[in-house]
Amino acid sequence: MSDQIPHACPIEQPHSRRGFLSTVLMVIGVAAGYGLGLLHFLEYLVPLRRKTPKREMFVGTLAEFQVGASVTLRDPRGEEISLTRVHDDKTEPANGFKALSSTCPHLGCKVHWDAGKGEFLCPCHNGVFDKNGxxxxxxxxxxxxxxSTFEVRVNKDTGWVYVMVSAGDDNVA
Ligand code: FES
Structure with a gap:
């Protein structure tokens, strides 16, 4: 007679399977929580650039703008915009306009349009910009x-001219 101990018969342990599933779910939950936290932290470090909503600002009709004419407008945020009709584009009238910020990107002085030279001039330090800014x-x-440039739209049916400006009180230039 052998005095060997009989092999232990594996016993089905329903609790161990439940424990395993609980552990897996807990790990997934913790990972998701940390992942979300990490995403928020990264967004804090590198804020995503949100699209600035724009809206049309009516500025006049095509007939009111002679080629070479330039007017200074102010958008709802108080930004001065120089709108110039640089040429007469029969097929795409909006392409005949240039809408540019009147604020010099150097130190913020106001630029003005010199129709004779076809340039924008900044009087503070003699900055010069061509008709495209x-x-x-x-x-x-x-x-x-x-x-900075602004989009110009022209309604071909009515001849109304619009400059696209920021709709909100955001701080995007
Ligand atoms: S502020 Fe315009 S050139 Fe200096």
């Missing part, structure tokens, strides 16, 4: 800082 001389050109 590209800095061509002075400190803004050295710093490669151009005038």
């Amino acid at each position: 590209i800095a061509i001389s002075g400190p803004p050109a050295k710093e490669k800082k151009n005038l």
Whole structure:
């Protein structure tokens, strides 16, 4: 007779399976919680750029703007915009306009349109911008800082001219 101990018969343990599932669910929950927390932390460090809502600001009719004419407007946030009709585009009238910020990107002086030269001039440090707002001389050109642009829309049926401006009180330039 052998005095070996008989092999222990594996006993089904329903509690161990439940325990395993509980552990898996707990790990998933903790991972999701930490993941969400990490996402919020990253968003705090690197804020996502949200699209600024825009709206149309009516500025006049096509007939009111002669080619070469320039007017200064103020958007709802108080930003001055220089709207110039640089040429007469028969197929896409909006393409004949340029709407640029009147604020010099160097130190914030007001630029003005010189129709004779076809340029925007900043009197503070002799900054010069072409008709598209590209800095061509002075400190803004050295710093490669151009005038901000605004979209212009023209309703072809009515001839009404609009400049797209920020709708809210956001702080996007
Ligand atoms: S502020 Fe316009 S060139 Fe300096």
